Amino acid sequence: MKISSVKIISLLFFILSAFYLYTAYQIQVFSFDENAPFNAKTFPIYLGYAGMFLAGLKIILPERLKEEVDHKVLDYKKVIFLVIIMIFYGLTILRVGFFVSTSIFLLLSYYFLGERRWKFMIIFSFPFVAIFMFLLHGLLNIYLRDPFLKYLGIIG
Secondary structure, three states, X not given: OOOOHHHHHHHHHHXXXXXXXHHHHOOOOOHHHOOOOOOOOHHHHHHHHHHHHHHHHHHHOOOOOXXXXXXXXXXXXXXXXXXXXXXXHHHXXXXXXXXXXXXXXXXXXXXXXXOOOHHHHHHOOXXXXXXXXHHHHHHOOOOXXXXXXXXXXXXX
């Protein structure tokens, strides 16, 4: 019996989602946020459960079509570069802050995935992250530590 690569990848994704769920339960929340309907743990926990559920479905359900992958067509350079900038993003987010590091991460991702229209790249990075931060800070009262915006006096 041969196990397909899709099932193996689904199993790895299930394990990754389980580890993510475990770490999501380790997230520290403020004492006044523990009983709130939405806090810093809520979305990561739901995301971990959703990943485990979807990966479990992919493992359990039978495959309808046999999927063949032509490795000559895949662009491994882009994948390696995205992994490198994700690691760089993870290392810089606490020092630089969410706004700047996420915006630069998006800009670099767009560029190395083939987008060359700077107008779109800038519109879908800096304003998008600003709107997302407004949703987190202004509407959901979720605080993200951001030294750059604190230095500018935008957040306290």
